Amino acid sequence: MTLIKTKIGRRSFIRTSTLASGGLVLGFNWLASCKNKTEEEILAMPKEWFEMNSYLKIGDNGVVTITTPNPEFGQNIRTSMPMIVAEELGVDWKNVIVEQAPYHAEKYGMQFTGGSRGIMTRWEPLRMAGASARHVLIAAAAQAWQVPANEITTEDGMLYHKATEKSAGYGEMASAAAQITIPEDITLKDVKDFKIIGTSHKNVDAKSIITGEPMFGMDYQKEGMLIAMIVHPPAFGMTLKSMDAEAAKAMSGIKDVVAIKSFKDDYEKGGFDVNAFPEIVAVVGNSTWEVLQAKKKLNVEWQPFDSYTETINGFRGKQTRNVPSGLESSNSHEAKMAELAAKPGKIVRTDGNPKAAFKNAAKIIERSYSAPFLAHNCMEPLNAFAHVEGDKAQIAAPVQIPSLILPTLASSLGISAENIAMEMPRMGGGFGRKAYAHYVVEAAMISQKVKAPVKLVYTREDDMTNGIYRPSYHATYRAALDENNNLTALHVKAGGVPESPLFANRFPAGAIDNYMAEEWAIDSNITIGAFRAPRSNFMAGAEQSFLDEIAEASGKDPIQFRLDLLNRAKENPVGERNDYDAERYAGVLELLREKSDWSATPTNINRGISAYFCHNSYAAHVLDIRMDDGKPVVEKVVCAIDCGIVVNPDAAINMAEGAITDGIGNAFFGELPFIDGMPQKTNFHEYQMIRINDAPKEIEVHFVENEIPPTGMGEPPFPPIFGAVANALYKATGQRHYQQPFVTEKQIVG
Amino acid sequence: MAKFNLNINGKERELDVDPTTPMLWVLRDHIKLVGTKYGCGIAQCGACTVHLDGNAVRSCQLPISSVGDKEITTIEGLSEKGDHPVQQAWLEVDVPQCGYCQAGQIMTASALLEKNPNPSDEEIETAMNGNICRCGTYTRIKKAVKIAANSINA
Ligand code: FES
């Protein structure tokens, strides 16, 4: 059992009101969540609710409402977070209703969905929420029965006192429990006693999803709501010059055409205040179709903007960003990247004497890897509802980090942050893109200008060509081998447009005596940001392809080669800043070797292996490719993951399957090239997404079983898939693949 | 603007809209049935799939003027209680991640099974290939289609 201080989460335990009697006023979300329940279950709704803490309410009949704090975008935290609360509370999952929290920093802290941090950061507070409620329920029963609290046991929402044969449901004690002070220390369950955590529970929203209930930001409706759409420059590096909106305004159903500048000129931006175009235009009207027609009638002139420098006050403190002027093209990016890759970069880490090791090498292998910009392409295009009335604003939008857009909204609207209420509907995918919520500011500014509730909807084209993209990257690896083909030195130099993807302290750093890591970057006005496992999603592919090649050159089995390096890192690590646990890393590889039956490759199958550590978790894949008439077919992927305790196994498997499939899609086809600042793909007829026929025929996911508190799950299985694809393609075609995407006309496979 | 009488999910609806308006926006903006999703607007993603007299069609490409008296079924009308065999199979396999594409996936799959209650893997892939899922739930989709086929044939 673990004793923890409730103080850590004190702020999350604010009770909004002490409810001696009288129910709570229930919001829209509560009603929506009721629809998941059968009629009998709805009839069984309590007459009164009692608030135990910000995360949970107990009804007089024992039904429990658990508030899930973070926004959902498909990782199924609306199920797994409440599961954690329910576990410690000790209730029957069937009696649980899930409610989505609105944005409320005081109650819920950082409601951040991203960086695979959801379950990891909520693990303790959510357990505490359940355990402290259980504690006050027991205290209430002890008082009522006049027995010592430590003689009371609980199970499935019931309280028992064995000696006196007394029992009561949580609902019966909820009223008294709500009056009892939460103690300073709380005892949590022993991991071994978990009944809910570690057992698969179905997605609480599945029924709503498969019946088409309104739940996404895109589905938001309000009486009198207008539709707004944007018109933005055709090329990065441009902004509004002038517009003639007469013809557009004269179209049927059109209310207004307005120019929008999302950020005030003197506003100090945070790390997620990214926006490609300083000023854009919005068309506002009664219906989507009418606005779409009017967009075409708008005459806008755009002009290139001048270069500028801005200060960003983000997670890494204040940083300066140079935004050059000009219209950029992928060709010139590639040429510049090759040029910088050939020059010395900024040295970030050196171990031993790499220079000497390379000088004395019997053999040097040098390879360069590159990858293009990628668009997020969430299936739900960007959208936001806003209603600004005087000094108040109501927002409902798919956002990953509501807390970070709030100050921007307040600044741009000129109203105080306390007067902005924000709901966080389900996101139809996020993948990092919905962390950059400029579209919410746009919607709010439009609403303020037209004085009406407005839903801003991006078309697919707007979404794809007004992106905050995955940067374009480049990495050069060099390895020194001695005459016995032992790896004696490794040198990595990585960079990109406009940031470096390097993680200097990750494996194989720490496993090689002589090591050097360098980086460089090229300024750009093409906006970039987080994309499922930022930077890792490139580095994993490059590093794991290179290690595969070195293993081959050393005449070693690729899994054994990695395990030998990890063994070195474990036994006698080089340097002190290595940010991975060599034992856990080796653990996933060993599990994978066993589960994939690595030594017995099936006939006609070409296997690639790859592993990576990121977002505090370890993931490794064996990917099987069969060539069918020159076309690679992924027959099977076997995956091993160590993310600590797995809260909801089948949901975690679903996410791993998704990461694998998404990764194969991006590795095969993903790219967004630019010419003269213009994205060369605008919709799915040009941007190739993975479809069902290219998806793996079979995926198997295995978890390392341990009792370590849970770490990231949404991102870790994604990066290593790029290496697994490259290494399997090599086996299948005899050619190494260095440039992403791998399956294009440029790089004919086979 | 023009007047139309539509049959949507078994109900008569009278509307006065621009005759070029695609059914996708008629459903979402005018009738407030938002289960049918916008994903691309150019017949590439399948998020907007509905049934027109039982056939899976892309509602983003279907002007209201071309519907006539054909019956339109949307995800909201696929079954009364959300218990169509395809919906049940989707629950059994717990297919969705974000869920945005799933209405379209289910409408495509249910139209497929209506015509071909016993599809091969290849036939499933061919029928479902027009529906993109960025979350990558394809292996589950295939499994669920097979389970639904089995329950229809049972
Ligand atoms: S929205 Fe109709 S096919 Fe994509």
Ligand code: FES
């Ligand atoms: S479940 Fe998210 S796009 Fe399919």
